[in-house]
Amino acid sequence: MPYPSNLSISDTVKEVRRLKRWFQAGVFSFVYALIPLYAFVFNMEKLHILLINAIGLSMAIVVIEVAFAEMLKLRLRSEQGLRDADEQVIVALAVAVEGKDATTHGHLQRLARYALRLGEALGLDDRQLLFLRYGAILHDIGKIAIPESIVSKPGPLSTDEWYEMRKHPVVGQQICAPLRFSDEVGPLIRHHHERWDGTGYVDSLAGDQIPYLSRVISVVDAFDAMTSDRPYRPALSVDEAMKRLAEGSGTQWDPVITDVFLGLIRTERLDPVEVQSDARQEAA
Numbered sequence: 001m002p003y004p005s006n007l008s009i010s011d012t013v014k015e016v017r018r019l020k021r022w023f024q025a026g027v028f029s030f031v032y033a034l035i036p037l038y039a040f041v042f043n044m045e046k047l048h049i050l051l052i053n054a055i056g057l058s059m060a061i062v063v064i065e066v067a068f069a070e071m072l073k074l075r076l077r078s079e080q081g082l083r084d085a086d087e088q089v090i091v092a093l094a095v096a097v098e099g100k101d102a103t104t105h106g107h108l109q110r111l112a113r114y115a116l117r118l119g120e121a122l123g124l125d126d127r128q129l130l131f132l133r134y135g136a137i138l139h140d141i142g143k144i145a146i147p148e149s150i151v152s153k154p155g156p157l158s159t160d161e162w163y164e165m166r167k168h169p170v171v172g173q174q175i176c177a178p179l180r181f182s183d184e185v186g187p188l189i190r191h192h193h194e195r196w197d198g199t200g201y202v203d204s205l206a207g208d209q210i211p212y213l214s215r216v217i218s219v220v221d222a223f224d225a226m227t228s229d230r231p232y233r234p235a236l237s238v239d240e241a242m243k244r245l246a247e248g249s250g251t252q253w254d255p256v257i258t259d260v261f262l263g264l265i266r267t268e269r270l271d272p273v274e275v276q277s278d279a280r281q282e283a284a
Contacts, residue, residue, distance in 0.1 A: 093175075094137050096144055107224060109279035112136045114220035117270050118261050122216070132213050134181060135188030139217055142172030142189070154231035166201050169193055187211045192218055197251045215254040219245065219261050222253065227272060238265070238272050 094108050115136040119129050143151050146168055150161045157165060172189040176182050191205060191214040198206030210218075226241040236244070242262055249258040264270035 090134055090137050093141050096141075106276075106279045107228060108137050108140075109282045110224050110228075110275055111139070111217070111220055113275045113279060114224060114261075114270070115216060117264060117275075118216055118220055118257070119213075121260050121264055121269075122257065128213065131181065131184045131188070132216060134185045135192075135213055136217055136220070138172065138176060138185060139189050139192045139221065140168065140172065141175050142168030142170065144175070145171045152231060156232070166193075169202050188214045188217060190214075192221060194218070195252045196254055200252075210254075215257050219253050219257050222248075223261070223272075242266075 112133050115132050116129055119132045124132065146164055150157065150164055153161070169190045169192060173182075173186045176186055176189060179185070188211060190202065191211050194200035194203065194205045194210045194214065196207060196210070196215075198204050223241055223245060226236045226244060227238060229235045242265060245253065245258055245262060249255045261270075265272065
């Protein structure tokens with residue numbers, strides 16, 4: 001039975017187990033229904049024939065279970081192979097982004113870590129966490145098309161420069177369009193600069209109109225940007241960054257997601273210093 005290419009591993013396991021239970025229930029229901037019918041219509045001497053057939057059906061079920069297991073193994077290998085290929089593409093694109101803007105070195109690794117910890121706290125499933133990670137790493141891929149003089153400018157951008165810079169979410173979505181996971185990750189890239197109050201870009205979406213995972217990325221992106229050195233200012237302290245996130249909750253960022261993220265830091269379930277250290281080791 002063919003499976004859709006977008007079926008996750010966990011969904012595949014559930015589907016295989018469901019089909020196996022359905023087949024077993026159907027076979028045994030059929031056999032147990034025939035036993036009293038044989039005994040009534042024919043005679044008990046012929047009952048042993050039916051029992052032999054039942055044993056044969058039971059053996060067939062074992063064979064089918066083995067076939068299901070082999071099918072599942074092939075599915076898992078195929079899924080893992082595609083995921084490994086996705087990872088290679090993503091890493092290559094991430095290196096290209098950081099090569100364009102050396103001032104944000106390690107930003108993508110930190111962002112992915114923050115996003116996954118926040119996503120787990122929000123109760124996202126494995127598939128959502130995977131796309132969240134991809135989106136976090138690729139959210140600024142569109143900056144490849146922006147002049148380096150703008151991306152790395154140490155001072156405020158002019159009106160014309162801001163016009164160019166604001167193109168990067170759309171360009172990023174276009175760059176990722178040929179990828180296998182573009183339908184899920186493309187909107188995350190396009191909308192990570194939207195604001196909760198609708199004054200962001202590129203589509204001026206507001207509130208729940210903004211894709212949920214984009215809202216997650218927006219919070220952690222802002223926090224990491226504030227706590228990192230940039231050409232136009234030194235890094236803010238964690239306390240100051242948390243204060244500014246709280247002030248922007250409900251206007252710039254989703255208030256629920258922001259509150260969960262701040263709660264992780266306050267209760268020491270998320271340590272920004274540890275995240276920064278791990279990201280440096282990965283980037284080294």
